[in-house]
Amino acid sequence: xxxxxxxxxxxxxxxxxxxxxxxxxxxxxxxxxxxxxxxxxxxxxxxxxxxxxxxxxxxxxxxxxxxxxxxxxxxxxxxxxxxxxxxxxxxxxxxxxxxxxxxxxxxxxxxxxxxxxxxxxxxxxxxxxxxxxxxxxxxxxxxxxxxxxxxxxxxxxxxxxxxxxxxxxxxxxxxxxxxxxxxxxxxxxxxxxxxxxxxxxxxxxxxxxxxxxxxxxxxxxxxxxxxxxxxxxxxxxxxxxxxxxxxxxxxxxxxxxxxxxxxxxxxxxxxxxxx
Amino acid sequence: xxxxxxxxxxxxxxxxxxxxxxxxxxxxxxxxxxxxxxxxxxxxxxxxxxxxxxxxxxxxxxxxxxxxxxxxxxxxxxxxxxxxxxxxxxxxxxxxxxxxxxxxxxxxxxxxxxxxxxxxxxxxxxxxxxxxxxxxxxxxxxxxxxxxxxxxxxxxxxxxxxxxxxxxxxxxxxxxxxxxxxxxxxxxxxxxxxxxxxxxxxxxxxxxxxxxxxxxxxxxxxxxxxxxxxxxxxxxxxxxxxxxxxxxxxxxxxxxxxxxxxxxxxxxxxxxxxxxxxxxxxx
Amino acid sequence: xxxxxxxxxxxxxxxxxxxxxxxxxxxxxxxxxxxxxxxxxxxxxxxxxxxxxxxxxxxxxxxxxxxxxxxxxxxxxxxxxxxxxxxxxxxxxxxxxxxxxxxxxxxxxxxxxxxxxxxxxxxxxxxxxxxxxxxxxxxxxxxxxxxxxxxxxxxxxxxxxxxxxxxxxxxxxxxxxxxxxxxxxxxxxxxxxxxxxxxxxxxxxxxxxxxxxxxxxxxxxxxxxxxxxxxxxxxxxxxxxxxxxxxxxxxxxxxxxxxxxxxxxxxxxxxxxxxx
Numbered sequence: 001x002x003x004x005x006x007x008x009x010x011x012x013x014x015x016x017x018x019x020x021x022x023x024x025x026x027x028x029x030x031x032x033x034x035x036x037x038x039x040x041x042x043x044x045x046x047x048x049x050x051x052x053x054x055x056x057x058x059x060x061x062x063x064x065x066x067x068x069x070x071x072x073x074x075x076x077x078x079x080x081x082x083x084x085x086x087x088x089x090x091x092x093x094x095x096x097x098x099x100x101x102x103x104x105x106x107x108x109x110x111x112x113x114x115x116x117x118x119x120x121x122x123x124x125x126x127x128x129x130x131x132x133x134x135x136x137x138x139x140x141x142x143x144x145x146x147x148x149x150x151x152x153x154x155x156x157x158x159x160x161x162x163x164x165x166x167x168x169x170x171x172x173x174x175x176x177x178x179x180x181x182x183x184x185x186x187x188x189x190x191x192x193x194x195x196x197x198x199x200x201x202x203x204x205x206x207x208x209x210x211x212x213x214x215x216x217x218x219x220x221x222x223x224x225x226x227x228x229x230x231x232x233x234x235x236x237x238x239x240x241x242x243x244x245x246x247x248x249x250x251x252x253x254x255x256x257x258x259x260x261x262x263x264x265x266x267x268x269x270x271x272x273x274x275x
Numbered sequence: 276x277x278x279x280x281x282x283x284x285x286x287x288x289x290x291x292x293x294x295x296x297x298x299x300x301x302x303x304x305x306x307x308x309x310x311x312x313x314x315x316x317x318x319x320x321x322x323x324x325x326x327x328x329x330x331x332x333x334x335x336x337x338x339x340x341x342x343x344x345x346x347x348x349x350x351x352x353x354x355x356x357x358x359x360x361x362x363x364x365x366x367x368x369x370x371x372x373x374x375x376x377x378x379x380x381x382x383x384x385x386x387x388x389x390x391x392x393x394x395x396x397x398x399x400x401x402x403x404x405x406x407x408x409x410x411x412x413x414x415x416x417x418x419x420x421x422x423x424x425x426x427x428x429x430x431x432x433x434x435x436x437x438x439x440x441x442x443x444x445x446x447x448x449x450x451x452x453x454x455x456x457x458x459x460x461x462x463x464x465x466x467x468x469x470x471x472x473x474x475x476x477x478x479x480x481x482x483x484x485x486x487x488x489x490x491x492x493x494x495x496x497x498x499x500x501x502x503x504x505x506x507x508x509x510x511x512x513x514x515x516x517x518x519x520x521x522x523x524x525x526x527x528x529x530x531x532x533x534x535x536x537x538x539x540x541x542x543x544x545x546x547x548x549x550x551x552x553x554x555x556x557x558x
Numbered sequence: 559x560x561x562x563x564x565x566x567x568x569x570x571x572x573x574x575x576x577x578x579x580x581x582x583x584x585x586x587x588x589x590x591x592x593x594x595x596x597x598x599x600x601x602x603x604x605x606x607x608x609x610x611x612x613x614x615x616x617x618x619x620x621x622x623x624x625x626x627x628x629x630x631x632x633x634x635x636x637x638x639x640x641x642x643x644x645x646x647x648x649x650x651x652x653x654x655x656x657x658x659x660x661x662x663x664x665x666x667x668x669x670x671x672x673x674x675x676x677x678x679x680x681x682x683x684x685x686x687x688x689x690x691x692x693x694x695x696x697x698x699x700x701x702x703x704x705x706x707x708x709x710x711x712x713x714x715x716x717x718x719x720x721x722x723x724x725x726x727x728x729x730x731x732x733x734x735x736x737x738x739x740x741x742x743x744x745x746x747x748x749x750x751x752x753x754x755x756x757x758x759x760x761x762x763x764x765x766x767x768x769x770x771x772x773x774x775x776x777x778x779x780x781x782x783x784x785x786x787x788x789x790x791x792x793x794x795x796x797x798x799x800x801x802x803x804x805x806x807x808x809x810x811x812x813x814x815x816x817x818x819x820x821x822x823x824x825x826x827x828x829x830x831x832x833x834x
Contacts, residue, residue: 005537007426007544010310010322090279141277171285173296229288239298343573372685379682388768389795498790506772507801510792515692517786520809524802531798 030057030072037070045071046080079105079179079203081157085148086188088174088201089159091138097131099138101146104179104203107156111138115149115160117167143169145199145207165189169199171230172209173242177249179204183256190257194264196237200255208241210234240267278492286493290478295490301483302533307426309541311434311548319435323427326487327417329361330424332409332431336438338452339406341397349396349404353381353411355424361416370413376513377411377424384425384470384501384509391432391469399443402450407435418488421499421513425472426541432469433545436461470503471537473530474513482526484533498523500530502538507531565674574670590764594752602631602758609744609756609811610717612818614725616732616826624733626822628725631758632715637725639733642703655700659688660708661722667714669759683719690723690743690779690789696736705735716758717745723779723789728819732826740823741788742815743779744808748772748796753804755811765794772796776804780812 030036036048036055044050047059048070057063061074081087081103092108093100099111116137118130138144145166146159161167182202190198191211199207210230230238244263248255278286289295299305305326314320317333324330339350355377357370364370385391396405409431411424439460444451476486476494486494496516501509510527512518518526598606610631619625622638645656661683663672676684691707707730709722720743727741747757750770754761757775765773774794781788787809792801 005304005540006306007540008306008308009544009547010308011549013308139279141279143279143282169279169281171281171288173285174282229292230285232292232294235289235292235294236298239294239296242296243298343577375678375681376685379678379685382678383682383793386766386793387773387795389771503795506795506797507774507792508795510790510801511686512689512789512791515689517693517781517784517788518790519785520787520805523787523790524805527798527801 027062029060029062029075031060032056032058036063036072041068043069045069047072047074073180075180076178077180079103080155081105081109081148081151081203083148083151085184085202086145086199087148087157087159087203088143088145088169088199088205088207089203090205091140091142091144094135094139097134099134101144101159103157103159103201104176104205105155105157107154109148109157109159111144111146111159111161115158115162117162117164138168143174143207145169145201169207170209171228172207173238175206175208175242175245175249177204177206177245177255181249181252181255182206183254183259185256192241192257192261192264194237194241194261195234196241198241198257198260200257206245206255208238208245210238240264243267278489282489283493286489287479290481290483290490290493295483297487299485301481302529304485304533304537305487307423309426309430309544311430311545318437319431319433321427321430321434323423323430325417325419325423325426325485327415328419328423329413329415329417330420330427331412331414332424332427333412334431334435335408335410336435337406337408338398338403340402341404343401345393346401347397348393350406351385351391351393351396351409352406353378353385353409353428355381355411355413357413361413365413373420377420380421380472380499380501380509380511381409381411381424381428383511384472384503387503387508389468389506390503390508392465395465396437398440398452399445399450403443403452405437407432418491419474419485421472421474422485422537425470425501426537429466429469429471429541430545432464432466435464437464468503470501470508471534471541472499472501472509473534473537474499475526475530475533477516477518477522477526482522482529484529498526498530500527500534502531502534505535576669586764586767587769589760590749590769593761593764594754598752600754600761606753607755607807609814610758612724612815614728614818614822616728616822617829622729622733624729624731624735626725626729626732628721628728630715630717630721630724630756632713633718633721634712635709635718635721635725636712637707637709637722637729639726639729639735640706640708642700642705642735645702645704653701654697655695655702656697656704657688657692657695658704658706659684659691659726660706661687661711661719662709663711663714663718667711683722686719686777686789686791687723687726690741691726691730693786693788694727694737694739694741694781695730696738699736705730714759716760716762717756719743720745720756720777720779724815724819728822731819731823739781739783739786740816740819741779741781742812742819743777743789744811744815746776746804746808748774748776748794748800748804753807755807768795772800776801776808778805778808778812780809782813782816 034057038054048055049058057072059072059074061072064071064073087103089101089103091099092102097113100108101111103109146161148157149160150158182200188200197209197212244267248263293300308324311321313322314333318336319334322331355374357365357374359366398404439455441453441455474497475482476497478493497513499511613629616626618627619638623641625638628635661680665672707726711718723743747754747761747765749765765775774796776792778787779789
């Protein structure tokens with residue numbers, strides 16, 4: 001017997017945005033073409049342009065000022081990478097000596113063969129065989145966690161996985177949210193006390209998986225265990241976490257380990273959640 | 276975007292354990308949001324949002340002459356428009372195949388007189404009848420289109436008001452129809468038999484309903500089951516893949532019971548609609 | 559639907575003359591009562607659960623890679639298969655080959671004249687055929703290629719779709735396209751309690767109309783040795799248990815056609831050997 005199917009009328013729709021209830025005033029939001037300042041001492045940053053000595057916004061968003069540099073950050077945007085960011089990405093193409101990775105940024109990112117730890121030792125020369133074997137390590141559709149090594153002038157990223165914590169991801173759930181909702185913090189790898197691991201990619205891709213034990217197998221992470229069945233309790237926690245993250249994202253709340261844990265604890269009072 | 280093997284395995288194990296990645300059981304639907312009377316120029320309309328799938332249906336009515344083979348019946352036609360707004364894949368003629376498949380499926384589901392009695396749409400035998408144009412616009416595509424479209428079509432037909440005829444004058448071959456001036460005196464369609472479609476997806480050894488985009492990628496075959504008044508009005512397979520006769524029967528059984536559940540929920544929701552409460556696309 | 563103006567089409571409001579004959583004065587109920595007598599024997603002397611006789615021949619079209627002609631009772635269909643070719647207008651690489659199906663009724667094949675352009679029913683049949691055949695063909699063996707299957711109905715005396723699928727399967731086999739299995743197909747028409755296997759045109763049209771509450775048509779195609787149903791299509795208004803029972807009837811009937819197709823394919827292979 002299947003459970004009841006819920007069909008809600010549009011008149012019963014609830015506004016999930018929490019910003020309205022907040023007492024703080026909105027920051028001023030600029031629209032494209034709007035004059036930000038007419039003073040010359042400011043420097044032109046992202047999302048702005050100069051016209052007749054006036055500094056104008058080119059995207060809709062909030063102003064950010066660092067010393068003399070003014071930039072406008074759009075509310076919804078693709079990911080703008082910075083060196084050192086932890087990202088989660090999906091391989092889209094296998095090319096000569098490199099992989100193309102979709103990281104939710106404007107251009108596909110690049111993962112060169114020289115920036116991965118190949119099985120069998122960190123300091124190994126990359127041979128021609130390795131080039132032929134590239135598809136065996138990572139093939140189209142595979143998910144990886146990586147760090148941004150370099151940002152090129154056109155905005156495309158170069159990644160590396162030269163640490164044991166990075167590499168191919170196994171069984172789990174990927175959730176996509178706006179990159180601006182991910183709060184940057186010291187670590188983006190979290191082993192939550194509820195029994196799951198989270199990778200909060202700064203590019204807005206969040207990976208939920210069972211607890212990873214980094215200590216034992218340290219081959220660099222090119223193995224996937226497809227046989228292993230995730231126990232049901234872990235699975236339930238993962239699903240609940242996924243739904244919590246989506247709920248937080250829908251209400252435009254910042255995502256970091258504490259907010260997700262709070263949402264998770266709060267959701268436990270609701271026994272049946274269907275989304 | 277294709278999933279990797281590990282993700283597919285996770286989905287597969289989840290279906291096996293009756294705990295899907297969003298916490299649903301195999302026979303659970305995602306919640307939906309329904310709104311009727313959204314298009315003011317249409318005689319009836321409905322908009323349905325099922326997770327990320329968004330469908331808008333509008334019904335237009337015109338006076339036409341019936342088919343000579345069926346002088347007592349009105350006409351009903353379905354048009355599906357895959358807007359390029361939905362996904363970039365629909366650009367140009369990309370969505371054409373899907374549109375044809377959807378409209379064919381609807382047409383065969385509504386072909387039987389048990390589903391929608393076209394005789395009620397006849398104005399004058401062999402001369403004049405009403406023709407219903409059901410236009411379906413896909414605003415966003417997030418999996419499980421057939422189900423969403425059928426629910427939206429049924430709601431739009433529920434919402435449809437057919438003008439009342441005051442008088443008919445026949446003068447030789449000329450037929451003059453006078454429609455009632457009062458815009459509030461309209462007849463409603465009897466939609467108790469309008470079929471609802473349920474897509475049953477086979478993943479691994481089990482069948483699920485209402486697959487999301489990830490689950491659609493893992494499925495080895497899918498059957499669309501259209502049910503009206505406790506009978507199957509249409510069954511067809513979507514996508515490729517074959518079934519063992521036993522599995523097929525199980526799929527039909529599952530789809531059938533879920534469709535009846537869906538029917539109950541939908542009728543309950545439609546009954547709750549109060550007049551003049553349009554919300555529209557904002558809010 | 560745009561009309562091809564270069565062809566001479568009849569006036570749009572032209573009506574088949576049959577509508578004005580005496581036959582048409584009978585209601586569909588009366589027409590239906592004549593179809594089956596008390597002993598479940600149909601007009602043409604068949605029992606309700608008896609399939610019509612099938613005649614089949616492969617290699618009827620010289621320039622096609624493979625072709626088949628089928629006569630199922632009065633239904634006459636030609637199917638032809640052409641060499642796999644690269645998928646036109648396709649940029650990305652696809653791992654599995656594609657099947658293109660084109661189902662067409664000849665203008666003179668039905669009581670009502672068909673237009674030269676594909677109408678919606680023909681398009682629907684094309685897509686059903688495509689799905690049925692895709693499951694039978696080893697599509698992974700020719701990535702990025704497309705096989706064209708053309709089916710022309712010369713005379714539609716009922717069950718045209720299933721005859722077309724059977725013929726297309728034979729044509730594919732004789733064309734040497736790698737296939738998992740031989741594909742056969744069968745139709746069932748239901749009206750009330752009467753279940754008619756392989757209906758003719760009249761039986762088919764009458765089963766589409768709701769004379770009784772339960773009515774409908776079921777078409778399935780079967781991969782016999784794998785015991786798989788490659789396509790299932792039903793219209794009408796039927797209770798669940800009737801559909802379940804029908805699956806068994808049709809499955810059995812499809813299996814009975816298999817030896818015939820096999821014999822036909824063997825004959826075409828033998829003919830090919832003796833020629834060379």
